[in-house]
Amino acid sequence: MARTFPTIQFQPTSMLPTASNGAAFVAHTTTPRSALAFDDSTNESAIAAAILPIEYLGTGTLKAKLFFYSASANSGDAGWNVQVEAVTPGDTLDLEAAHSFDTANNGTQALSGVAGNLTDITISLTNKDSCAAGDLIRLAIQRDADSSDTASGDLYLTLVELFEEA
């Protein structure tokens, strides 16, 4: 499947934890590597934002690929939700006080079998808030700790890719 527009990569330090139930920044000093830690008992979230590139067609499938690893779990499923918000200049939305996130898109992925090993999951963003090229787009990334997720301990999110496949 061909990607139709430039991939956007979000490193941990380009995302912001939500003020309430936010994921936490962690630094593994020996590697060194940074990540966002998501708890196994609370649905914690972080937000990524960008402008949707002008090459975005809207005719393919918008996808988010999450790269993560577990702090301690060797088994179980990681459950993730990704919500999309798209705002076009001129839209009636008070960005200081409100948001317009679409319904969550979900996915689960079995852990790799060894704590610390990289795992990825690709989630199709079918609920994408009618986004269009040039929109200010935000992703709300949440660990679905109270529902589909069965892994114990923190999950560390180290990169998120956003792209469209034809």
Place this chain on the structure above:
Amino acid sequence: MAYSFNGSSEYLDTGNAVLSSAPITMACWFYSTSNSATQRLISIGDKDSSNDFFHLSAMGTVTGDPLRASVKRGGAAGSATTTSGYSINTWHHATAVFTSNSDRDVYIDGGSAGNNTTAATPASLDTTRIGARASSGTNGPMAGRIAEAAIWNIALSTSEIAQLASGFSPLLVRPDGLTNYWPLGGIARFSASSAASDYAGAYPLSPIDGPTEAEHPRIFYPTTPIILTAAAGHAVRAMHHYRMLRCS
């Protein structure tokens, strides 16, 4: 580059009280060269007296060299003290959380928390200093370096304090409550005009008696998303974009 202070006369001063009541969180990195002096890291107080203040201090004069979060209003004063202390010639992270007029906590390197609940409500606050107490005269001058000083108008949680102590920039930790952020170097290129700029508020610091530049601690700063093209040669674009980020 951090700011380095001589332990006698050098400090930074805003000339304004950036906040005047709890909740307040103060945090910074410090590298002290003295374990025999009281050193004020961040202080909000009354420049005309020593009766009113909030401050965060490294207590080289106290056994174990702990940190303290202190308040004073006339004869009413209270201090929270960490359960472990700092080592000289080492970078440490310091945080004071003034949750209310009768509840304050202090942390070193994200832990060893101490708490105090004495009631005291500082008043007449009119200045904020880095590297000395905000009061009349020069009290508690810093001997060593201070970097990444920041103030929030909320009480940060222990998890948020741990993130700061892991080296994440204040810009990444509850930016909704961040009222003042003085990198003192780091992302702010060190110059007379920029290093003491306030990156979150409107209170730049004025150097008093000429503190100098020094080595900065390692900090994770915010980054912008990286854009890769889908076509061949995308790595070139990525590297180009990366350089742009590094140079901006």
